[in-house]
Amino acid sequence: MPVRTRIAILALLVAVTSTLSAQESGVSGQGPSFALRAGATVSPDQFHVGFHVDLGEAAPRLRIRPGAEIGFGSDRTTLVGNIDALYVASTSRTTNILVGGGLGLGAEWGDRGKDGGLFGANLIGAVEWGTRATPHVSAAGGSYLRYLLEVRVGLADLPELKVTVGLQF
Secondary structure: OOHHHHHHHHHHHHHHHHHOOOOEOOOOOOOOEEEEEEEEEEOOOEEEEEEEEEOEEEEOOEEEEEEEEEEEEOOEEEEEEEEEEEEEEEEOOOEEEEEEEEEEEEEEEEOOOOOEEEEEEEEEEEEEEOOOEOOOOOHHHOOEOEEEEEEEEEEEOOOOEEEEEEEEO
16 A cells, blocks of 8 residues: 555544544534635646535644545646644634644546646645524524635645635534
8 A cells, every 4th residue: 555545544544533532513512514615726726616524623722624625727627635633723702713734635637647646735724703693593503604714835746825715504
């Protein structure tokens, strides 16, 4: 088994086992929260869409967040899965500032003939805000819509820069 595959499997196992003892789940504290994401990628120049799942805190102020994105542009398509660990560096009633990193594993294919695997690490900075309850759930239910702005710097095979906006629920 290639070293990259072994590292990706190990990272996934660490992420899953660390969430088993999560003190708080998701951004609302009521269970995992999900997000839809979209943005722009530099090198390769692409538009990407995807999702992530905030599994909650694995340790105080440390969130685990797996996700996936597909990118289109630069005569190729990329598909990347990420496992991120994000530290809540600053928090207020409505806003969180997150910093951290993660591992990414994926593939690319297209017209340029550079089909193959992608593997690398990401450095991440993000801001999430908002506390408006979703219309179909009472405020006492703890369900919230939150907005996300994220900047991701890729190392190794991953895209050099990603700017992403998202909606978490």
